[in-house]
Amino acid sequence: MTQTAVADTSDDAAQGVRRRDFIHVAAVSAAGVGAASTLYPLVSQMAPSADVLAESSTEIDISKIQPGQAIKAVFRKQPVFVRNLTPTEIAEAKKVDVGSLRDPQSLDDRTKPGKANWLITMGVCTHLGCVPLGAGEGEVKGEFGGYFCPCHGSSYDTAARIRKGPAPKNLEVPPYEFTSDTVVKIG
Template sequence: MATLDQTDLPPGEAPPPEHGLRRRDWLNVAAVSFAGVGAAAIVIPLVNQMNPSADVLALASIEVDISKIESGMGIKTSWRKQPVFIRNLTPAEVASANKVPASSLRDPQTLAERTKEGKQNWLVQLGVCTHLGCIPLGIGEGENKGPFNGYFCPCHGSAYDEAGRIRQGPAPKNLVVPDYAFKSDTVIQIG
């Protein structure tokens, strides 16, 4: 391979550089870098808008004082814009729920699986019917508890027992038990 001598070049033309970036290479690097920065400027806001809003993050977890809930009573509170039923089951309700064999249920769960160890009388569950999302009755004083002494959904007739397990009607699953923990004997943290 012959080397190019300066005397072999046409007049006014400089010899090509032996190494390093040519101007065209520099323009390609600059264009790709500019496109990368532009793509990041578009993608970051698109991904960020999928994050939960501030009001949802503020309700990521709540603490509920359960000290005033007497045995056999319950309250309805709100978490993540959904109703939550907290019920203090009586010893008779606990015994009744424990008598039902889990294998006979549509969505088999024992009361122990739906409550915390040592706190089997405290039932915490979302107050949303698993059929089409209606709010069942039964947590409030004098509300229809249905044929199983638990919760009754007036929209399509789903009936849940005292442990929130589906016993009759079109609902496919038990009432959902959210993540919760006892912060003390009188305070529950949901979420």
């Protein structure tokens, strides 16, 4: 009889270990679910809001912009200039010695291949953040025919490269792509 009693006790011990393992796994799982449900709202509140995501890109219809004309648009609450360069303006920009520029960039560096006539830049002077003139009808374009910043006299050429004045860099070219022949997506 003693051997049978010993065998029954070892079965009870094995069953106890199994119950303990189950309780341990269940407790750890419940703690993991609780931690995830606590952390999710804290992490998700750091994501950008819907209005910020909506401004992360802008689509512009360029079909009505005539050669030699520029328009102003808005991208991330800042002005953007979209300019349809004429063949004369392209030729003038290409004949400038890039090595003589303060911020050396060619027109090809600032435009997309096959679309050299479309120059898209941020409309913010790189000196102190004023909005240069030259994109609107009848605005002063400066002595190089591009843009002129009225705040401190920076002059940009037809490729929006700094040529004269205190601005240290060319007008910034934002990331953009042509989604069709008539629409450009900025951002």
